[in-house]
Amino acid sequence: MSILSASYPPVCFYFEVHIAGxxxxxxxxxxxxxxxxxxxGIMEIKEGGENRFxxxxxxxxxxxxxxxxxxxxxxxxxxxxxxxxxLESDFTPRVTTRDIYVSLLDQYGIPQLVWAFYNAWPxxxxxxxxxxxxxxxxxxxxxxxxxxxARVTADDILRLxxx
Numbered sequence: 001m002s003i004l005s006a007s008y009p010p011v012c013f014y015f016e017v018h019i020a021g022x023x024x025x026x027x028x029x030x031x032x033x034x035x036x037x038x039x040x041g042i043m044e045i046k047e048g049g050e051n052r053f054x055x056x057x058x059x060x061x062x063x064x065x066x067x068x069x070x071x072x073x074x075x076x077x078x079x080x081x082x083x084x085x086x087l088e089s090d091f092t093p094r095v096t097t098r099d100i101y102v103s104l105l106d107q108y109g110i111p112q113l114v115w116a117f118y119n120a121w122p123x124x125x126x127x128x129x130x131x132x133x134x135x136x137x138x139x140x141x142x143x144x145x146x147x148x149x150a151r152v153t154a155d156d157i158l159r160l161x162x163x
Contacts, residue, residue, distance in 0.1 A: 017029075067143050125140065
Protein backbone atom coordinates (compact mmCIF):
# COMPACT_ATOMS: atom_id res chain seq x y z
CA MET A 1 0.00 0.00 0.00
CA SER A 2 1.31 3.44 -0.90
CA ILE A 3 2.14 5.86 1.88
CA LEU A 4 -0.12 8.40 0.12
CA SER A 5 -3.17 6.15 -0.18
CA ALA A 6 -4.62 7.03 3.24
CA SER A 7 -5.11 10.72 2.48
CA TYR A 8 -4.86 11.44 -1.20
CA PRO A 9 -4.76 14.16 -2.36
CA PRO A 10 -2.86 15.60 0.60
CA VAL A 11 -3.72 19.02 2.03
CA CYS A 12 -1.12 21.77 1.89
CA PHE A 13 -1.79 23.45 5.24
CA TYR A 14 -0.45 20.71 7.52
CA PHE A 15 3.34 20.67 7.27
CA GLU A 16 6.42 20.88 9.42
CA VAL A 17 9.98 22.04 8.91
CA HIS A 18 13.06 20.38 10.40
CA ILE A 19 16.42 22.11 10.31
CA ALA A 20 19.38 19.83 11.06
CA GLY A 21 21.15 20.84 14.26
CA UNK A 22 18.28 23.00 15.51
CA UNK A 23 16.07 20.98 17.83
CA UNK A 24 14.49 23.66 20.03
CA UNK A 25 10.73 22.92 20.13
CA UNK A 26 8.76 25.55 18.22
CA UNK A 27 11.88 27.06 16.68
CA UNK A 28 11.04 25.58 13.31
CA UNK A 29 7.29 26.18 13.28
CA UNK A 30 6.30 28.11 10.18
CA UNK A 31 3.09 29.53 8.73
CA UNK A 32 4.23 29.24 5.13
CA UNK A 33 6.84 27.43 3.04
CA UNK A 34 7.44 28.45 -0.56
CA UNK A 35 10.03 27.89 -3.26
CA UNK A 36 9.73 24.11 -3.40
CA UNK A 37 10.70 24.20 -7.03
CA UNK A 38 13.37 22.98 -9.43
CA UNK A 39 13.66 23.72 -13.12
CA UNK A 40 15.82 22.05 -15.72
CA GLY A 41 17.57 24.54 -17.96
CA ILE A 42 17.64 24.28 -21.73
CA MET A 43 20.71 24.85 -23.86
CA GLU A 44 20.10 25.77 -27.48
CA ILE A 45 22.69 24.87 -30.10
CA LYS A 46 22.40 26.39 -33.54
CA GLU A 47 23.75 24.18 -36.28
CA GLY A 48 25.30 25.79 -39.34
CA GLY A 49 23.25 25.11 -42.47
CA GLU A 50 20.16 24.07 -40.46
CA ASN A 51 17.85 27.08 -40.17
CA ARG A 52 14.57 25.31 -39.38
CA PHE A 53 15.34 24.67 -35.71
CA UNK A 54 17.88 24.79 -32.92
CA UNK A 55 18.93 21.69 -31.05
CA UNK A 56 17.49 21.93 -27.55
CA UNK A 57 19.39 19.99 -24.91
CA UNK A 58 18.97 19.68 -21.15
CA UNK A 59 21.22 21.93 -19.08
CA UNK A 60 21.81 22.34 -15.33
CA UNK A 61 18.90 22.49 -12.93
CA UNK A 62 18.13 25.74 -11.17
CA UNK A 63 16.41 26.16 -7.81
CA UNK A 64 14.46 29.00 -6.27
CA UNK A 65 15.38 29.99 -2.75
CA UNK A 66 13.40 28.24 -0.03
CA UNK A 67 11.23 30.86 1.69
CA UNK A 68 9.82 30.28 5.17
CA UNK A 69 7.46 32.65 7.04
CA UNK A 70 6.60 32.69 10.73
CA UNK A 71 5.84 34.97 13.64
CA UNK A 72 8.87 36.94 14.82
CA UNK A 73 10.84 35.14 17.54
CA UNK A 74 13.35 36.37 20.08
CA UNK A 75 17.08 36.41 19.44
CA UNK A 76 17.36 33.53 21.95
CA UNK A 77 16.17 31.30 19.11
CA UNK A 78 18.86 28.97 17.72
CA UNK A 79 17.49 29.54 14.21
CA UNK A 80 17.57 33.33 14.66
CA UNK A 81 21.15 33.10 15.94
CA UNK A 82 22.23 31.02 12.91
CA UNK A 83 20.60 33.52 10.54
CA UNK A 84 22.12 36.50 12.37
CA UNK A 85 25.60 34.93 12.42
CA UNK A 86 25.41 34.19 8.69
CA LEU A 87 23.80 37.42 7.47
CA GLU A 88 25.99 39.70 9.60
CA SER A 89 29.18 37.73 8.93
CA ASP A 90 32.35 39.14 7.41
CA PHE A 91 33.03 35.57 6.12
CA THR A 92 36.04 35.19 8.41
CA PRO A 93 34.43 32.11 9.93
CA ARG A 94 33.08 29.69 7.37
CA VAL A 95 29.34 29.89 6.63
CA THR A 96 27.58 27.04 8.41
CA THR A 97 25.20 25.09 6.19
CA ARG A 98 22.38 22.87 7.39
CA ASP A 99 19.99 20.47 5.72
CA ILE A 100 16.33 21.56 5.83
CA TYR A 101 13.41 19.13 5.51
CA VAL A 102 9.86 20.24 4.68
CA SER A 103 7.33 17.48 5.42
CA LEU A 104 3.73 17.39 4.24
CA LEU A 105 1.73 15.59 6.95
CA ASP A 106 -1.46 13.53 6.94
CA GLN A 107 -4.28 13.99 9.47
CA TYR A 108 -2.32 11.92 12.02
CA GLY A 109 0.87 13.97 11.70
CA ILE A 110 2.70 11.30 9.70
CA PRO A 111 4.92 12.62 6.89
CA GLN A 112 3.45 11.82 3.48
CA LEU A 113 5.96 13.68 1.33
CA VAL A 114 9.28 15.20 2.33
CA TRP A 115 11.45 17.64 0.41
CA ALA A 116 15.08 17.85 1.48
CA PHE A 117 17.18 20.97 0.85
CA TYR A 118 20.85 20.12 1.23
CA ASN A 119 23.62 22.49 2.39
CA ALA A 120 21.23 25.38 2.99
CA TRP A 121 22.26 28.74 4.38
CA PRO A 122 20.28 31.92 5.10
CA UNK A 123 20.51 34.61 2.41
CA UNK A 124 17.71 36.99 3.42
CA UNK A 125 15.71 38.00 6.48
CA UNK A 126 12.83 40.45 6.32
CA UNK A 127 10.06 41.67 8.58
CA UNK A 128 6.57 42.34 7.23
CA UNK A 129 5.61 45.99 7.32
CA UNK A 130 4.54 47.41 10.66
CA UNK A 131 1.13 49.08 10.55
CA UNK A 132 -0.65 50.47 13.64
CA UNK A 133 -4.00 50.30 11.79
CA UNK A 134 -3.87 46.52 11.37
CA UNK A 135 -4.42 43.80 13.92
CA UNK A 136 -1.92 41.23 12.61
CA UNK A 137 0.94 39.14 13.91
CA UNK A 138 4.40 40.47 13.07
CA UNK A 139 5.74 38.02 10.46
CA UNK A 140 9.35 37.45 9.52
CA UNK A 141 10.46 35.88 6.27
CA UNK A 142 13.60 33.77 6.04
CA UNK A 143 15.12 32.84 2.68
CA UNK A 144 17.61 30.05 2.22
CA UNK A 145 19.84 29.18 -0.72
CA UNK A 146 20.93 25.55 -1.02
CA UNK A 147 23.09 23.27 -3.14
CA UNK A 148 20.34 20.95 -4.34
CA UNK A 149 17.00 19.50 -3.31
CA ALA A 150 15.35 16.12 -3.53
CA ARG A 151 11.98 14.60 -2.83
CA VAL A 152 12.73 12.02 -0.16
CA THR A 153 11.35 8.46 -0.35
CA ALA A 154 9.14 6.69 2.19
CA ASP A 155 12.16 4.72 3.48
CA ASP A 156 14.03 7.99 4.04
CA ILE A 157 11.00 9.38 5.92
CA LEU A 158 11.16 6.46 8.35
CA ARG A 159 14.92 6.84 8.73
CA LEU A 160 14.45 10.57 9.55
CA UNK A 161 11.81 9.74 12.16
CA UNK A 162 14.14 7.28 13.90
CA UNK A 163 17.10 9.71 14.05
